[in-house]
Amino acid sequence: MRDIRFIVIHEADTPLLKPSKAEFTALDIDQWHQERGFKRSAEWRNRFNPDFKAIGYQYVIGVRGDIWTGRHEDEIPAAVQGHNSESINICLIGKGKYTRAQWTALHLLVAKLQAKYQHAAIIGHCDFPGVAKTCPDFDVKAWVADDFEPPYGHMMEVS
Secondary structure (H helix, E strand, O other): OOOOOOOOOOOOOOOOOOOOOOOOOHHHHHHHHHOOOOOOOOOHHHHHHOOOOOOOOEEEEEEOOOOOEOOOOOOOOOOOOHHHHEEEEEEOOOEEEHHHHHHHHHHHHHHHHHOOOOOOOEHHHHHHOOOOOOOOOOOOHHHHHOOOOOOOOOOOOOO
């Protein structure tokens, strides 16, 4: 098992779509990561999620709160340059605003991972030094400190 120091939250930077509309999935992220030149080893593809050729994250959370697995937790991700070997990575479909179902799923997944990796810090991709990104477009440390309540202005209302 890898020494996990970080549980990292990302966003897919996808258009804000209501769940009733066509939505993005982990398969879309896998395709985008293929286009960027990411690759999973044949060994890992044979062992876990063989249909994903390139996905960089361990988990993806869809707008309906579905949690899809990408890479295995023991497989080194392609998500935070310089910190991949010590991180588990979760990607939220969307950009900056997420559904109640996504916030709930994220909280439950993070709680599960926290129990398993007790010393891991929960941070956003943007919290790493030298990262010129705003991903996931909310303050992850404040979200954790506020007992995982969705931050004001970051809830996508679904009618």
